[in-house]
Amino acid sequence: MLAAAGAVTGLWTGATKYRGSTARGYRWLGVAALFLLVGLVIATFLAGQLSSSAASLSLADVAPLLALAALAVGIMVLASGASPGSMAGLADGYVMAIALLVIGWVAAFGAEYHHSGERPETFLLNLLHPLTDLAVLGALLPVLTVAWHRVLLPYLSLLVLTGADSLGVGARISGGHEGILEQLAVIVAACLLGLAPWLDTIAARLARDGDADGAASGARPAAGAVPFNGPFGGRYVPFTSAGAATIIAAIAVVVAAFTVIVNGLASAPASGLALVIAGGAAVFVIAIRILMLVRENGVAIKMWRESGNSLRDLAVRTGDIVLLCDLDGVITYASPAVSGFSYPEAELVGKALADFVHPEDLAAARSAIRAALGVQPGSADASATVTRGAAGRFSCRVRAADGTWRHMECAVLLYHMPGEDARMLVTARDVSDQVALRQQVTHLTFHDGLTGLPNRAYVEERARDALAAADSERTTGVIFLDLDGFTGVNDLVGHGAGDLVLAQAARRLRAAVPAEGTVARWGSDEFAVLTDNAGGPQEVGELAERLAGVIAAEPFRAADRELRLTASVGVALADGSLPDAPSAPGGQSSRTPPENLLLRNADVAMARAKDNGGGRVELYAAHMHADVVRRLDLASDLQRALDNEELTLQYQPVVELATSRVTAAEALVRWWRGEELVAPREFLAVAEESGMVVALGDWVLREACTQGAAWRASAWDVGVSVNLSLRQLNAPQAVARVAETLRDTGLPPAALTIEVNERVLVEGAGLVTGRLAELRDLGVRLAIDDFGTGYASLAHLRQLPVDIIKIDPSFVAGLGADPTVTMLTKTIVQVGRDLGIEVVAEGIEQPRQMTELREMGCGYGQGFLVARPMAAPGVEALIRTSARNPKPGVPAA
Ligand code: C2E
Numbered sequence: 001m002l003a004a005a006g007a008v009t010g011l012w013t014g015a016t017k018y019r020g021s022t023a024r025g026y027r028w029l030g031v032a033a034l035f036l037l038v039g040l041v042i043a044t045f046l047a048g049q050l051s052s053s054a055a056s057l058s059l060a061d062v063a064p065l066l067a068l069a070a071l072a073v074g075i076m077v078l079a080s081g082a083s084p085g086s087m088a089g090l091a092d093g094y095v096m097a098i099a100l101l102v103i104g105w106v107a108a109f110g111a112e113y114h115h116s117g118e119r120p121e122t123f124l125l126n127l128l129h130p131l132t133d134l135a136v137l138g139a140l141l142p143v144l145t146v147a148w149h150r151v152l153l154p155y156l157s158l159l160v161l162t163g164a165d166s167l168g169v170g171a172r173i174s175g176g177h178e179g180i181l182e183q184l185a186v187i188v189a190a191c192l193l194g195l196a197p198w199l200d201t202i203a204a205r206l207a208r209d210g211d212a213d214g215a216a217s218g219a220r221p222a223a224g225a226v227p228f229n230g231p232f233g234g235r236y237v238p239f240t241s242a243g244a245a246t247i248i249a250a251i252a253v254v255v256a257a258f259t260v261i262v263n264g265l266a267s268a269p270a271s272g273l274a275l276v277i278a279g280g281a282a283v284f285v286i287a288i289r290i291l292m293l294v295r296e297n298g299v300a301i302k303m304w305r306e307s308g309n310s311l312r313d314l315a316v317r318t319g320d321i322v323l324l325c326d327l328d329g330v331i332t333y334a335s336p337a338v339s340g341f342s343y344p345e346a347e348l349v350g351k352a353l354a355d356f357v358h359p360e361d362l363a364a365a366r367s368a369i370r371a372a373l374g375v376q377p378g379s380a381d382a383s384a385t386v387t388r389g390a391a392g393r394f395s396c397r398v399r400a401a402d403g404t405w406r407h408m409e410c411a412v413l414l415y416h417m418p419g420e421d422a423r424m425l426v427t428a429r430d431v432s433d434q435v436a437l438r439q440q441v442t443h444l445t446f447h448d449g450l451t452g453l454p455n456r457a458y459v460e461e462r463a464r465d466a467l468a469a470a471d472s473e474r475t476t477g478v479i480f481l482d483l484d485g486f487t488g489v490n491d492l493v494g495h496g497a498g499d500l501v502l503a504q505a506a507r508r509l510r511a512a513v514p515a516e517g518t519v520a521r522w523g524s525d526e527f528a529v530l531t532d533n534a535g536g537p538q539e540v541g542e543l544a545e546r547l548a549g550v551i552a553a554e555p556f557r558a559a560d561r562e563l564r565l566t567a568s569v570g571v572a573l574a575d576g577s578l579p580d581a582p583s584a585p586g587g588q589s590s591r592t593p594p595e596n597l598l599l600r601n602a603d604v605a606m607a608r609a610k611d612n613g614g615g616r617v618e619l620y621a622a623h624m625h626a627d628v629v630r631r632l633d634l635a636s637d638l639q640r641a642l643d644n645e646e647l648t649l650q651y652q653p654v655v656e657l658a659t660s661r662v663t664a665a666e667a668l669v670r671w672w673r674g675e676e677l678v679a680p681r682e683f684l685a686v687a688e689e690s691g692m693v694v695a696l697g698d699w700v701l702r703e704a705c706t707q708g709a710a711w712r713a714s715a716w717d718v719g720v721s722v723n724l725s726l727r728q729l730n731a732p733q734a735v736a737r738v739a740e741t742l743r744d745t746g747l748p749p750a751a752l753t754i755e756v757n758e759r760v761l762v763e764g765a766g767l768v769t770g771r772l773a774e775l776r777d778l779g780v781r782l783a784i785d786d787f788g789t790g791y792a793s794l795a796h797l798r799q800l801p802v803d804i805i806k807i808d809p810s811f812v813a814g815l816g817a818d819p820t821v822t823m824l825t826k827t828i829v830q831v832g833r834d835l836g837i838e839v840v841a842e843g844i845e846q847p848r849q850m851t852e853l854r855e856m857g858c859g860y861g862q863g864f865l866v867a868r869p870m871a872a873p874g875v876e877a878l879i880r881t882s883a884r885n886p887k888p889g890v891p892a893a
Pocket residue numbers: 652667668669679680681684697700722723724725755785786809842843844845862863864865869
């Protein structure tokens with residue numbers, strides 16, 4: 001009674017720790033304990049009054065029955081969070097209950113029955129309590145297996161109570177007092193019950209993750225929040241009630257059978273009708289259970305078959321290859337997709353998987369498969385230790401029937417169908433196209449399609465590596481090489497043939513550079529060479545000279561022509577100067593990576609070589625970068641100057657040497673950039689590079705023609721000379737624009753002279769000659785400027801539609817002093833006279849030069865001695881004086 005009272009208190013107070021269904025469940029258990037207590041009180045104190053007969057039920061029987069009911073309700077409420085047990089579980093419960101009954105019968109009731117000699121139905125009444133207990137035990141077995149962690153103690157308590165009631169049967173029949181065992185059992189049952197809410201907390205805490213931070217210890221866990229955790233720390237997964245309940249029932253049956261057998265051997269008085277009934281019921285329930293199991297098994301087999309079928313369906317329909325292999329790698333099934341490899345499905349069966357894998361990929365594939373099958377590396381016998389592992393993925397090349405290697409992405413996993421040996425399921429996807437594409441992209445990223453050389457990106461990367469690995473022993477250098485006048489080549493032979501020339505140039509360069517050096521195509525007609533293994537700066541310089549040499553040495557062949565080309569070559573070395581380079585005026589921040597600086601320096605040196613006339617090698621010097629920066633500044637300022645009309649023209653008179661009469665004036669452009677007068681050659685080079693020269697030239701032409709027209713309006717018979725650069729001549733509509741300007745300004749074409757540098761004639765080749773002829777057709781006069789400095793031979797003059805040649809100042813400077821120069825000058829003057837071409841001597845600075853020229857019969861002259869370039873009014877003043885004083889002599893400057 002004390003224990004029962006304790007249980008009541010324990011459960012009632014314990015229930016307050018919980019909320020919701022858990023609290024309700026414990027309260028129901030408390031009610032059960034209360035009824036237990038009441039039953040005990042009635043049995044002890046009121047037994048006398050309530051006439052108790054062995055053959056009939058008394059009031060004292062009601063309380064335990066109510067206790068049992070409350071206990072059952074409590075357990076169910078406690079387990080209410082879990083899914084209810086299945087029919088199969090219920091059947092198992094009854095197999096267990098009947099097995100227990102058999103055990104009870106054999107161990108106790110049977111003997112009692114025989115002793116009592118009562119009729120069966122009367123005796124059955126005495127078994128009321130254990131029988132109801134067993135019924136409830138059986139009914140709750142599924143609940144136990146589903147929510148054991150919540151109801152284990154109450155269930156055990158019920159089990160113990162059942163034992164107590166079984167033990168009480170004898171006393172009931174004999175009408176005597178309970179035995180000590182029975183009383184002990186009741187105490188144990190009460191204790192288990194009373195402790196349930198308290199031990200439950202500990203169990204729950206144990207069941208939760210071992211490293212949980214004790215969230216449950218302080219806070220009162222809400223019923224719903226009691227974690228459903230399993231004993232292994234993971235989330236609690238209810239094991240299938242059927243499985244666990246069946247095992248429990250089976251154990252009970254085995255124990256029961258054992259008990260019967262032992263009892264039989266001891267030939268104790270057992271069996272009898274009740275045993276037959278119990279055994280019959282058990283056999284009946286077991287039969288049902290077996291039928292159910294057979295059905296479940298059938299369902300499972302059907303599911304397996306279906307999954308096998310759907311696997312095959314999938315294998316047939318998917319584009320991927322699906323193979324089943326035994327654990328030794330021999331193929332047992334191949335999906336139809338293998339026909340993509342020109343293999344018939346059937347032919348593959350029986351072959352070893354390894355025979356199709358590229359030997360280089362075999363090791364990686366094997367280890368991936370081993371990992372997937374859960375075989376430890378080094379284990380000799382795969383089948384001995386296979387366990388299901390994670391799907392292993394690997395890439396490998398696989399041989400197709402036509403002998404080609406295909407790139408595959410494979411996945412392998414263990415495939416185990418019931419009743420079959422474990423196998424490997426291999427799926428493989430042909431990714432050859434993707435791989436090829438990737439390779440192509442990589443190649444394109446780093447190679448130039450035309451020449452087959454690596455490209456800019458590649459050489460940049462190599463330069464980075466070279467600088468990172470640089471040592472003091474070896475010199476790293478970059479050589480930039482640009483083909484001179486390549487635009488002209490394209491114009492002459494067309495772009496297709498031009499490409500051929502580039503490819504030839506690439507081959508020559510590659511052949512001239514040691515194998516370990518990198519030769520790359522940098523851009524259109526530019527190449528970059530990186531050498532990281534040179535013995536010294538000298539060696540890099542020699543290599544650069546050699547490269548310039550291989551370009552110039554032999555003509556290129558394209559479109560049935562022989563083209564002679566030269567190259568402008570720039571050299572930069574990775575020496576101590578490299579990190580200092582950015583500190584140059586206007587230089588980039590020191591964050592510019594050194595390899596970029598190195599490449600840029602070579603580019604700058606190359607540009608310098610080009611500016612200096614091409615066909616030469618320049619070594620990078622620090623000032624070159626400053627020059628580049630200045631050019632960039634000039635370019636942007638010049639554009640503004642052009643837009644704001646900040647340019648002016650000066651005119652330098654040309655005089656007839658015999659009479660000193662001003663016959664023409666050469667327009668020379670001037671730019672005051674703030675306080676600085678920028679040298680025309682400097683800013684014109686910038687304008688030429690950027691293309692601004694076209695707009696600039698248009699402006700000069702219009703301005704000069706306007707001026708010329710004004711002079712003619714004043715009845716002065718002077719012409720104007722305008723310089724045209726290559727770019728201006730090549731510009732579309734160049735001729736049309738000249739014609740338009742003449743029309744607009746009203747200047748007669750014959751009063752305009754277009755001066756073209758001798759180099760322009762050579763570089764511009766065919767196109768320029770045509771343009772010049774068109775200009776001449778307008779009636780404009782043509783002059784070859786700086787004659788004698790370039791490559792135009794005297795013979796050239798016969799083919800060119802030229803009116804004037806302007807002897808370069810370098811000849812005039814040498815007059816009288818250098819006999820060769822004097823002789824050459826004479827020849828030019830003579831040829832000009834023979835061909836009917838006017839000859840203008842430029843750069844006359846000394847009277848002696850003037851005298852010499854007059855004596856040779858040179859018609860016209862220009863130079864500081866005659867007149868400096870000046871503003872238009874100055875020229876006008878000079879015209880007036882020369883007109884008033886038309887005698888030979890030196891006009892006042
Ligand atoms: P250029 O056509 O040979 O022009 C003659 C250059 O020689 C001018 O230099 C002139 O100032 C200079 N000069 C004249 N007499 C003497 C002399 O006795 N001694 C010396 N040492 N020099 C003399 P500038 O004005 O600096 O022009 C340089 C070049 O710029 C010109 O050479 C011409 O090729 C180009 N240029 C000038 N203006 C224009 C233009 O409007 N358009 C184009 N496309 N080029 C121009």
